Amino acid sequence: MPRRLVRVAMGLAGIGALVGATVIADLVVRKEMERIAREEIAVALELDDPNDVEAEIEGGSAILQLLLGSVDHVAITVADLDLGVADGTFHAEIYDLPTNPLTPIPRVYSYISLDHESVVQLTGDFVDAPVVDVTLQPPALRVELEAQLPTRSSPTDVTVVVEPVTRGSRIVLVPQSIEVGASRLAPAEFEQRFGVPTSSLFDQTGFCVADSVPTTMEIADVRVSNGAVLLVFAIEQRSVLQLQSPHGTCSG
DSSP: OHHHHHHHHHHHHHHHHHHHHHHHHHHHHHHHHHHHHHHHHHHHTTOSOGGGEEEEEESSOHHHHHHHTEEEEEEEEEEEEEOSSSEEEEEEEEEEEESSTTSOOSEEEEEEEEOHHHHHHHHHHTBSSOEEEEEEETTEEEEEEEEOOTTOSSOEEEEEEEEEEEETTEEEEEEEEEEETTEEEOHHHHHHHHSOOGGGTBOTTOEEOGGGSBTTOEEEEEEEOSSOEEEEEEOTTOOTTGGGSOBOOOOO
């Protein structure tokens, strides 16, 4: 009986050691997969330092996922991505990521989020009047500015409600209404009353992020949430190598 107990104890110890070794091996593989993911995203976004990328491999055993040739879920974050006119945070949620870089990615949700400070900064670059503040009011933005109106002797507080829309690779702020004092006017009414077209307040060329992302990452939508403006990309059915294509241009 004592010998049997010793054999059982040794067997359990061996199993425990094997399980421990497997857990450690899986952790090592997971960390290596995350390192590769950081490097691949850094190449795609033309970042100098892969450590600027946060990558997290989620799901079951990393070793099993690797053997099956598909990673369950990869969460990618890049803070302070330079967009030229402002900084944004790049997010990507990739599902069923093939380990073969030539195989198209079936499911991915990717976007750049612009916080309040970034929205104020980029709005100021495309508004031809001093911007006081910007309020995010889905699906629009309330832009408070000081405008010089022909009928007023001094700058007047004006609030323009604009809705961001996509036009090719650009995001354009389209005025929906203008508030002057207690009056809420349509753009045509504002122009008729004050002799100032809304196009003179807003640069209609909009802003472009094409030179900050690969040409294979196309802006599909722009959304205003309670805390940020989201630039949503359409990149499904593109492989990892395709996402490492050259960046676009914002000329014209």
